Amino acid sequence: MVVSQNPSVQKTSKLEGIKERSNCLREPVASELLEDTTHFSGDAVQILKFHGSYQQDNRDNRVKGQEKDYQFMLRTRSPGGFIPPQLYLTLDQLSDEYGNHTMRVTTRQGFQLHGILKKNLKATIAAIVRNMGSTLGACGDLNRNVMAPPAPFKTRPDYQCAWEYADKIADLLTPQTGAYYEIWLDGEKAISAEEAPEVKAARQRNGNGTIFADKEEPIYGEHYMPRKFKCSVTVPGDNSVDLYTQDVSLVVMMNQQGELEGFNVLAGGGLGRTHNKEETFARMADPIGYVDKDDIFDLIKAIVATQRDYGDRVNRRHARMKYLINDWGVDKFRAKVEDYFGKPIAPYKPLPAFKYKDYLGWNEQGDGKLFLGISIENGRVKDEGNFQLKTALREIVKQFDLPMRLTPNHNAILYEIEKNQQQSIEQILNQHGVQITPEGIEPLVRYSMACPALPTCGLAITESERAIPGITERIRALLDKLGLKDDHFVIRMTGCPNGCARPYMAELGFVGSAPGKYQMWLGGSPDQTRLARAYIEKLPIEELESFLEPMFMQFKQQREPGESFGDFCDRVGFDAIREYSANYEFPKPTKKTRHRISLNDDLYSRLKDAAASQGKPISHLAADAIEAFLNQSS
Structure with missing residues (x-):
């Protein structure tokens, strides 16, 4: 089995064979979806991830000797965290109709639905796709959701560029297989935004071996990536995306006229590790260099090709790009990327210090409208007791037709809010117990x-x-x-x-x-x-x-x-x-002084009997009696 252009690779992990036999992510998912069972086989579960779903079971309900309580988690592909109102209302409805009545904002700016049964999986995915959403590529060995700062600053060209290129890179690295629409929509191609011509051209441009011209997947090939691959795009100084934790992070670089010139590029971040396996570790991304805006898609392809062809396909614990860069060193990695890129990468440009931002509360967009950042504890959108966040968001989105941006800190931003809508939105949130003032949220x-x-x-x-x-x-x-x-x-x-x-x-x-x-x-x-x-x-x-x-x-x-x-x-x-x-010496607990009084035997016996009849400790009954006597005397 030929897996990569690296001739040193001779054997591969089991999952590489599963991907090769899948016919570009079709099987065995397509066949097993037709079976009247509660779950998929092990091979199908691995391919199902590429379609945006994990097979799970409710571990609280496990009973020895009984079948597991199988259910499925679905994750959206939402570059830059963008959730149009139509999609939000669809997800809200699906969570009640097929899920566990909650939605969860992920730390990669998507939504997750939990609790979906196998028999409802196709209907759920089809509804998401038909309502401006997708789950394709949200999981699996390929590019995951591309992150970007969620703040909708309309008069900041750098923020607008970050959104634009998050979308374009997500499109560039989206799987091209027809499997997704064949399986979940019976071959119906969903209506979606037209792909940018420069993205389409870049996907077909070979460079120096960056694509497979004769394959259904020109960038990935039939084996896709060795492991998951994560990207972000941000602006100088804004670390709302945790840019150092990504396989690739781009920082938009503008000129003094507010025009995009190019991108600083970082690579090799990643956090997954395994206990007691010292060869696995968390790692921060390294600066790689700078490229002009016209070269960014070819540069991304060159990085993907380097990891695709030289990443470890034998040991999945060692398969992330962070290990390739750690093993090779940044200089060797950059040189190999330049081979695919076809020219040198310019030096990394100076940047200001990065700061974490969460954008909670009311903010100005810059065009006369407002946006509202809402803190969502643990990202769980739910109704519970007097806290009715799920109902409140549904009412707001339905009434005002507002788009949403999910944040990398699993919060949500509602935007395009007219100033005359602010009071009504606050009233809805207050009525449903949702705190919107950042100062009112426990900082921890x-x-x-x-x-x-x-x-x-x-x-x-x-x-x-x-x-x-x-x-x-x-x-x-x-x-x-x-x-x-x-x-x-x-x-x-x-x-x-x-x-x-x-x-x-x-x-x-x-x-x-x-x-x-x-x-x-x-x-x-x-x-x-x-x-x-x-x-x-x-x-x-x-x-x-x-x-x-x-x-x-x-x-x-x-x-x-x-x-x-x-x-x-x-x-x-x-x-x-x-x-x-x-x-360190812990302070000794202060002991309460206990005073003693003496009673004759007859009085003590009578007190003991009275306490027993009333079900009280003797000391409590004695204290009550003394208190009553003193109050009467005074």
Whole structure:
């Protein structure tokens, strides 16, 4: 089996054979979809991912000897987080009709629907596609959803360029197989926006071996990528996209007239790892260089071809592009990309420091209209008790026909809002218990993220989304107790080491390592520009306060003015933190003074009998009697 242009590759992983036999993602999904079963086979599950779906089961419902409670998660392909109103209302309806009555904003700016049964999978995907959406390429060994800053600044050409090129790169790297429409829409090609001519031309332009001219998939070939491939486009200074965690990040570079000149290019980021496998690790992207705007599509193809042809197809744990760059070094990687590109890559241009932004609350678009950033805890759009976010968003989108941008921090931005609509929108949100003032959101919650984990994710080792609300409450209580009431930091939690909520860039990261236990990561920056490091391998969650209190107290005593917790941990180092914690003396609990009084035997016996008849402790009954006597005497 010939997998790549790299002659050194002689054997491949099992999944490479599954992809080769799939007939460009058609089988065995197409055949098994027709079978009256609750789930797909193992081979079909792997191909199903390319169509945007994961087969899962509700692990809370597992019973020994019984079939698993199979269900499917669907993920949208939404470049730059764009969700038109028609698509949003469709997803909302599908979540109630076929799903678990919730939607989840992902950390890659898409929506996930959970709880869909196999028999409803085709109807769900078809409805998404017919209403301006897609799930194609949201999962699998190919380019995933392309990220971009969600802020709809209409008078900022750089932000508009980031959106434009996120869309174009997503189109360039979209699978070309007809399998998706054949399987889910019976061959009907959905109506979609016309692809840009320069994208279509770039896909067919061969360069130096970047495409397969005779294949249904000109860029990917029949084996697609060795592993998932993630891209983002941002503007100088805006790190809302976590640009250092991507396989490829582009930074738009404008001239003084506000015209696009080209792109700074970073490559080799990625966070997934495996516990106790030191050869797997989180890695930040490296600067690669600069290219003119007219060359960007050929440059992207050259990077994809390098990873496609030289990425590890034997060991999937070693298959991400971050390992190729780490093994080769940046210079060798750049040289190989230049071979495919056909010319040298220019030097990387200077940039301002990147800052994290979440765009919550009311903001001006710049064209007279407003946008509203809404914090969604853990990205879960739901109705629960007095909190009715799902109903509120449905009413707003339906009434005002507003588009939405999902954010990389699993929040949502409603935009194109007329100023005379602001009061009505606020009223709807207030009526449904939705907080829209950023200052009214607990900061630990505002800057936290968690993956879904249990009960739906098959990889989860322990809890994440269901656990983090209680954990942030405990951390806040501890900070208040230690006199750090105004402090907050970036908390991220995942139920396994794959890092879907990007915990390795957090100031305080929780990574599931055993049931009820977490590997703890410290020292990331508030702006997600520095990797955290593992501090402890398995912390039982019930020991959280005793673990954190010494380092919080050291932080309070030794921090520099304005220094954040993550920056402090990175500056002082783990040795100093461990030494301080080892010598830390926890305050002794204050004991309440208990006064004793003596009773004669007869009075004590009568008091004991009375307490027993009333079901009260003797001390309580005695205290009540004395209190009543003193009140009567006074």
